[in-house]
Amino acid sequence: MARIPDAVLDDLRARNPVHEVAGRYVALRNKGNRWVGPCPICSSNTSSRTACRFEASADKWVCAVCCDGGDVIRLIECIEGRGFREAVEALVGDAEPDPAEASRRAAERAKRKEMDEREVAERREKERTRCRDIWRSGIACLPGSSAATYLQLRGLNVPDTRSLRFVLEVPYFHPGPDGKARLIYSGPAMLAAIQDAICIFRGLHITWIDLDQPDGKALIVDPETGEQLPAKKVRGVKQGNAIRLISGCESPSRLVLGEGVETVLSPWTAMHRAGHDLSQTAFWSSVDLGNLGGRALETVPHPVETGRNGAPRRMPGPVPDMSVAGMAIPDSVTDIVLLGDGDSDRFLTGTTLRRAAQRFAAPGRTIRLAWARDGYDFNDMLRNAVEAKHEQ
Ligand SMILES: [Zn+2]
Structure with a gap:
């Protein structure tokens, strides 16, 4: 042709x-x-x-x-x-x-x-500087700080980690109807550092905290539309990067990898409380689901959901596009546990985890998928003491 x-x-x-x-x-x-x-x-x-x-x-x-x-x-x-x-x-x-x-x-x-391209590069560098300034204004997430209390409200232990910090005041910007960013909220927040493969700071995951709310997250409302906005934001560059919540040691042999901070801290808390030896185990958050699996080679039809024309909705498929780099996993890791949480679409989570499993496959390395029980996420499971389902 x-x-x-x-x-x-x-x-x-x-x-x-x-x-x-x-x-x-x-x-x-x-x-x-x-x-x-x-x-x-x-x-x-x-x-x-x-x-x-x-x-x-x-x-x-x-x-x-x-x-x-x-x-x-x-x-x-x-x-x-x-x-x-x-x-x-x-x-x-x-x-x-x-x-x-x-x-x-x-x-x-x-x-x-x-x-x-020039504008994007300039904007990215400015944003990285702003994120770094916010990060530097933070203090360790020590017991007694609002961030530690927030984690405890979620039933989590407070890890001794350099990847989380607490800040008294972080501004929350949101675009108005004209597309211009407006300052609509400011308050205490938990920060998680997003780092690249060689641990260089690339961005921030921010959770605004209000301990008077039942789940500890701030209630942020758009003053113009009255719409409730997410209490979490990601700034800087996350693609291919990760939040190294708990490092274990410099060359961990096991990596537990999941989407969100609370998701990953849930099995860590359970294992920590059960007295497991975690000295060789790292716990990382991929910041979001897409970043966990990296780019897919092609899309596949969703088994149930349909688009506007009645045809099945297409979703990123289970085969990774290896021409686009994903997250870098330390060579020392011989055992990976991928966490499949129940709070995103089950089919999409499944194709994403399968993509991650293929992407991270290496000789001598085992990759397991751990699914939250139907209707639960890992944090619910921790709080309800429910066991996860394992798949090879
Ligand atoms: Zn998409």
């Missing part, structure tokens, strides 16, 4: 801005020259106004849960589960390409791409 000329592809991309195409599937919110919202591939609530896993500009998109991204053609490939050529055909429709118009748009795109 003839190769599709680059000029035709560029024209197609220019005529189909990513945020407009994605916006036909989900409700996106404008944030300057970016759009955020639920993901047209993996979100079940397509009209959620607080979702922010998906981010798009005119030229590209990225989803934190799919751990995928690319141009508009890649987006259609993933949403519709089509091959490259079919996705191109779907976008072409009946329109005749105009070569003069195509080259004008291609030049415009190249200019925008160059500006984008």
